[in-house]
Amino acid sequence: MHSLIILLHGAGQTPADMAPLADLITIHDPHARVVVPPAACPCDRGGAGFQWMSVAGITEENRPGRIRAALPAFVAAIEALQRAHGVGADDTVLAGFSQGAIMALAACRDRYLARHVVAVAGRCAPLPDVWERRTAVTLVHGRRDGTVPVQHSERMFERLAALGADVRLDVVPRAVHLLAPPLLDRAWDAVRATLR
Numbered sequence: 001m002h003s004l005i006i007l008l009h010g011a012g013q014t015p016a017d018m019a020p021l022a023d024l025i026t027i028h029d030p031h032a033r034v035v036v037p038p039a040a041c042p043c044d045r046g047g048a049g050f051q052w053m054s055v056a057g058i059t060e061e062n063r064p065g066r067i068r069a070a071l072p073a074f075v076a077a078i079e080a081l082q083r084a085h086g087v088g089a090d091d092t093v094l095a096g097f098s099q100g101a102i103m104a105l106a107a108c109r110d111r112y113l114a115r116h117v118v119a120v121a122g123r124c125a126p127l128p129d130v131w132e133r134r135t136a137v138t139l140v141h142g143r144r145d146g147t148v149p150v151q152h153s154e155r156m157f158e159r160l161a162a163l164g165a166d167v168r169l170d171v172v173p174r175a176v177h178l179l180a181p182p183l184l185d186r187a188w189d190a191v192r193a194t195l196r
Contacts, residue, residue, distance in 0.1 A: 002029075003195060004085045005093045006078060006114075007036045008100025010121075010179075012049035014038060020179060021095065024188040029195060035081055039099070040073040052103050063125040067106050074103045078113055089134070090115055093194045095187070097121055097179050098148060105156070108135045116194040120187045121145055121177055123152035127159045136166040138190040142175025142183050 005025060007018040015036035022034050039050035053070040082092060092114040094104040101122025107113050109128045112135060120140045137160055141153035150171055157169040170190065175183035 002031050002033055003091050003093050004033045004035065004082065004087045005095060005191065005194075006081060007034065008094060008096035008104055009036070009039065009050070010098030010100055011039075011051040011053075011055050012043045012045055012047060013097075014049050017179065018097065020184055021097075021187055021191070024184070025191060025195075028192065032195065033085060035085070037077055037081065040070070040077060052099055055099075060125070067102065067125060070103065071107055075107050075111070075113065078107065089113055093118065093191065095120070095191050097187075098177065105137070108132055108137075118187065118190045118194065119153070119156075120179065120183065120190075121148050121153075122156075123148050124156050124159075127155060128163065131160055131163040131165045133163075133165055136194075138168045138170065138193070140170045140172065140183065140186050140190050142172050142177065144173075144175060145177045147177035 009017045018036045025032050025034050039052045043049040043051045044054050053066040089112045093116045094114045095118040096104040097120045101119035104117045105119050105124050110130050112132050116136045118138045139153040141150045160167040170186050172183050172186050
């Protein structure tokens with residue numbers, strides 16, 4: 001059975017923003033099941049985009065609470081896609097960019113929702129104190145990311161390694177906070193390594 005690959009866009013984006021990664025996957029594996037759902041809520045900053053949680057007025061203090069509040073809708077959306085495709089966590093890969101990565105990491109902390117998370121330009125808030133060890137993690141981050149600094153992925157890598165997780169870190173030297181080359185290419189490499 002081919003994996004179900006769920007691509008998760010960033011705040012204020014739409015599924016179309018994940019098209020470059022989706023295209024790379026389907027070009028190389030025409031049988032891949034790639035799904036790109038919109039986040040649960042319309043973006044409160046206007047435009048046609050969506051968000052799992054608001055980033056308006058976000059601080060280090062209120063970020064963890066916002067993530068926790070958004071988790072039930074996120075998990076429900078992933079589980080609904082799994083039911084629709086007749087798969088479980090063993091056959092699910094979550095690949096998220098920015099807020100999509102943040103939500104995927106938060107959701108998989110203590111529940112078996114996917115066998116692999118590819119977190120591109122993401123972070124955890126706070127760093128986890130437990131990890132579901134059946135879920136492998138690949139962290140991909142641009143060294144020049146000015147929106148979500150690379151240190152968040154570096155700290156996440158250290159924490160997950162200390163918790164015994166199967167975790168990899170790929171820091172892309174010239175990449176910024178944009179799912180475009182060279183970050184896109186490394187994100188594709190990370191997803192490709194999960195395919196079976």
